[in-house]
Amino acid sequence: MAYIEDDQMVMNEIQKTVEVMTGQAPIPATLDPEFKKTFDTSSGLQPYNLEPFLGTLVPLLTPIRNVLPRQSGRGKQVEYKVVDGINTAGLNGFVAEGMAGQIVASSVSDKNAKYASMALADKVTYEQEWEGQPYVQSRALAVANLLRATMIAEERNILYAQNTVGSANSNAPGAVGTSPSPTVVTSGSGSGLSAGNVYVQVVAFTAMGNAMPSSEVSVSVADGENVVVTPVFPTNQPIVGFEVYAGSASGAEYLVTAANVQDGKLLSEQYSTNGAPLTITSLPTSGKQPSVYVTDNSASPLAWNGIIPQIFAGGGYTQNVGGELTDMGPIKSMFKALWDNAAGDPNVIYVHSTESQTITDLVLGNSNTPYTILVEEQNGAAGGVKVSRLINPQTASVVKVNTHRDLPQGMILALQTELPSWYPGAEIPAPIAMDLVQDYTEINYAPTYNNPGWTTEVRLLGTLKLYIPMLQGVLYGISPSLTA
Incomplete structure (x- = not known):
């Protein structure tokens, strides 16, 4: 059961967490005597050289989570309508004098997305809290690390989360079930x-x-x-x-x-x-x-549906390369199809490190790559290059090429995270958004006789909305070069 501490204690814990997150946690000028140790070595007594800080050496790379709008939701799910076609018959609008205009037909889709909970927890024992003083604030550090861990988990869920139930109204592919026979x-x-x-x-x-x-x-x-x-x-x-x-x-x-x-x-x-x-x-x-493999783990009944599953099930562009990426043709074809199908103009593609190198080699020429040379000192130079942007042949837009640590080798993800200017009156914050009943929340559980310590949890309740799947694309089935 969660419990509420007095206001001052809560404020103190929040301040400690902020200090840990920002690297401003107070560091004692000198170590207390109980932290000073000596021990025998071959050269005599030596001081125990304990650095008076604790580093969290884990990368926090969540680029997609960082750019998505976070809307407020309520209830058990969010429902919305999408106008995905105007004047679907292509009427030209010409009429005779005095005659009424032709009535256009529009297509509207009902969409829904079920809210799902995410939660990660950590426990700090009394002994851990006492023994860490004043070296580290264990409870504050646990909350800071939980927040980082939740962000990292959310990034992966934004990309891949997949519910077991398939539904056209949710852009949901459902679980795979039995693999097709080869x-x-x-x-x-x-x-x-x-x-x-x-x-x-x-x-x-x-x-x-x-x-x-x-x-x-x-x-x-x-x-x-x-x-x-x-x-x-x-x-x-x-x-x-x-x-x-x-x-x-x-x-x-x-x-x-x-x-x-x-x-x-x-x-x-x-x-x-x-x-x-x-x-x-x-x-x-x-x-x-x-x-x-005795159970199907391709999806979870507890999950929302992430960007990539919704692209596959919701009408986004997908192409099976079915081998090595030997030229830029598949990427150009994706750009063309996104524009032809929905006036799509992706602003970024995410790639695995292997595909990042492949794209660089294809664009600049593997056998005769032009290198940028930076001479920093006499008899020394640094050289190298990476293709970090591509030009969309359809729109002349600059498309960033970003390496994503969570993207599997063999998959390229093209995203349009900003609404194009030629989508007037859409009244949505972006083509992709998080809808959250409750965003990151710290919950502290009271110590009990059978659990003598502080269990802390970071929890959120929400879902991901992919308003316009047709603006997004995925290339998959890309094999690494056999000569790489």
Whole structure:
């Protein structure tokens, strides 16, 4: 049960938290005697050199959360209407003298988004609080760290959160369920496979977790033939990768590793492939099996629906690259489709570090890259370059290229976070917004006989609204270069 402390105590705790967050926590000029220690070394007695501060060495990178408007909500869900078409018949407006104008037809969609709670907690014992004085304010530090942790978790949820229930009115894809069965064929020769049957299963993954394993698929091979496995993407699902399992007997498939595939390199940093065909040249005989996945973790019944799932389910632009990004064509095609479909003009694309390097190499030329040289001192120079902006060929707008630590390799996200000037009267704060019944709130739970310490929680209740999915785009299924 939460309890309310007296006003002065609450103000003191808030002040301590602010000081920790801003790096202004008071530091004792000298350490108290109980913090001074000596110990024997080979050179005699030495002082214990304890630095009088505590650093929180965790990056706080939440770029999308930082730019989204945060609106006030109420109740259990938010409902809104979207006018997504005006004069859908394309009437030209010409009329005869004295005649009434033609009546236009507009299309309106009803949308809703269920509120969901996010909460993270930490506990500080009496001993931890006492022993830290005056070195660190443990309770204040716990709250500051919880706030940072909640922001980081919210950033990931804004990107990927996915509820198990599918709904067109919520731009919600729902849980994946069973992974689609892959296409399995023989191709070429030169492998170490023996004549017989090869059995294959795949497991699809969203950024939230695994779907259920696919049905088993088999193919008959001759001596030395390769087996090519091509995963099939579930409809309107934000799949980030596939694990591929293969074996020589039914029910005895094991996880395919780099040792089992052509060129000795998997087509993803985390999974067997991001969707591109995988050529198997030998079969694993031990290791992880698909039977470890007994539940569908691709979505959560407690979650709202994030930006990427809503793009897939709500009519945003999506394209499966299905291999390496060998030129800028897929990005240009995305820009063109966003403009043609909804006058979209993204202001930023987010990429994984691998795709950031790939884009730089493609734009500037991998074999003859022009480097900027900065001579700082005699006999020394610094050089290097990164493509940080692209020009949209459709609008001539400058599009930022930002590396995002939480974006999986193989996916490029194009966002329009600001409403275009040619959307007059939209009366929305931005194409994407957070709707919050209660924003970040610190809750302190009273110590009890069975819980002698302070449990603190940071909680919020809200949802994410993607007002205009058609302005947003996702490229996926991008494999890293085999020569990278």
